[in-house]
Amino acid sequence: AAGVIQSPRHLIKEKRETATLKCYPIPRHDTVYWYQQGPGQDPQFLISFYEKMQSDKGSIPDRFSAQQFSDYHSELNMSSLELGDSALYFCASSAGVRTGELFFGEGSRLTVL
């Protein structure tokens, strides 16, 4: 069965650079979530989209933006990268906003030097 696809799996950037992470949800899933997990931390909710509209906003920095496109894939754009942005970024998808399981991708590991 198709799973949530994230790309790239690994990314190395310098401070003040920009980075874009992509997420392809499971087919027919209409809701996408982004999470950030720092080293030794629990995943923190950043932002979610339902039917291409922002659904909820968590602890996403102003330097970050995200959107969901017409084919339901989503992109997380991160600018003016800081050392503290080094983390594992997860995308998850679900069918519907409130119900059911969130299926996670394998994550994109961002390292900022």
Place this chain on the structure above:
Amino acid sequence: AQKITQTQPGMFVQEKEAVTLDCTYDTSDPSYGLFWYKQPSSGEMIFLIYQGSYDQQNATEGRYSLNFQKARKSANLVISASQLGDSAMYFCAMRERNLIFGKGTKLSVKP
């Protein structure tokens, strides 16, 4: 206020023994879901088990079972017959709209 509390930062269990990982939650929403995820050192987030707030029976999935005590707001994970491959971080999570994670419990299975 912390919505999901996992009080055990780390736990050890002997191979083939059962282990219980604790989780308590806080919500005033009557409709919610409770999840357990396993995160091995490779980093992926693996779904283990789900319990809906209206489910009458405790959820089970193979060697995993969820001890759901609604009045006490607890959702403990029981792993039976532990295996060396069960060594990982385990996160309890609650879904109201989005998934909120606890701090996790690092489980180490000893041979």
